[in-house]
Amino acid sequence: MDAASWDERYRSTDLVWSAGPNAFVVEEVEALMARSPGDGPGRALDLAGGEGRNALWLAEQGWDAELVEFSEVALEKAAVIAERRGVTLRTTLADMTAAPDLDPADLVLVCYLQLAPEPLARALAHAASLVAPGGTLLVIAHERDNLEHGYGGPPDPTFLPSVADVTAAIDGHGLTVDRAEQVRRPVPTDDGVHEAIDLVVRAHRPA
Secondary structure (H helix, E strand, O other), X not given: OOHHHHHHHHHOOOOOOOOOXXXXXXXXXXXXXXXXXXXXXXXXXXXXXXXXXXXXHHHHOOOEEEEEEOOHHHHHHHHHHHHHHXXXXXXXXXXXXXXXXXXXXXXXXXXXXXXXXXXXXXXXXXXXXXXXXXXXXXXEEEOOOHHHHOXXXXXXHHHOOOHHHHHHHHOOOOXXXXXXXXXXXXXXXXXXXXXXXXXXXXXXXXX
């Protein structure tokens, strides 16, 4: 889907995605802040972050958060939510596949970016390049095994990377991979709770 298609999708409903942050984002960021309590939150980039559910939560935790998204409608909605919740959120209109010029950040987040393999690898490589010294890259996605063994997510395997795909895309950018694995995510439905198979890759750039 191009930016115009996503604009229409975001315009057609109140919220396309959940209002709350992703559970793995909360888990990883809280652990990160606990490991470095003296430093406090720094600058965070939420790349291709939709309506800003993760960026808004980061801003509420004290991060200097910037939401980058190629849908202008999504950014407008995020700005309205930020004002309503009383937080400051920077918004930038940009396409991650075009390697936009962004300032480095202490936390770079890529959450459920659904692209074909080549543009996804490009976007992840650029995300890796944006991690500041001492900073962290966090990638969360629907994992390839979700198609046959999990629940929900894209029905096309083209848009389902493996853990190895993500680590290969960020290789060569000076990052040390600290976590790279499949994770299970409960999905409540009308007929009970199902499990989705996601991936979490966390890497850091030495200070």
